[in-house]
Amino acid sequence: MEGPLIAVLLLVGLLIGSGVGSAYTRARRGWTDYQTVKKSVPGARKTAWLLIRAVTTKIGVIALLLIGAVAYAAAGPDDETAGPSGTPSPSVTTSGRPGR
DSSP states (O other): OOHHHHHHHHHHHHHHHHHHHHHHHHHHHHHHHHHHHHHHHHHHHHHHHHHHHHHHHHHHHHHHHHHHHHHHHHHHOOOOHHOOSSSSOOOOOOOSTTTT
């Protein structure tokens, strides 16, 4: 009577032990990964700010160039150099049949 009871208790203990052992292993692996990432965060943060600064600088330069181009286009040519002033030029009209 004691043999089957001991075998069942051993099997239950084995199942509980393997579940607890695998949970402990996952927890240790997670803690190790957390510590590794925690040590790398300052370097990653510094790299991120450098990239953000570079992108912001490029966007600023492009915006300034676009504003300059719009201002140059808005200034346009002066009225004196653009051509005749508001008076219309005489138009040449031709008759229906040439040669008559």
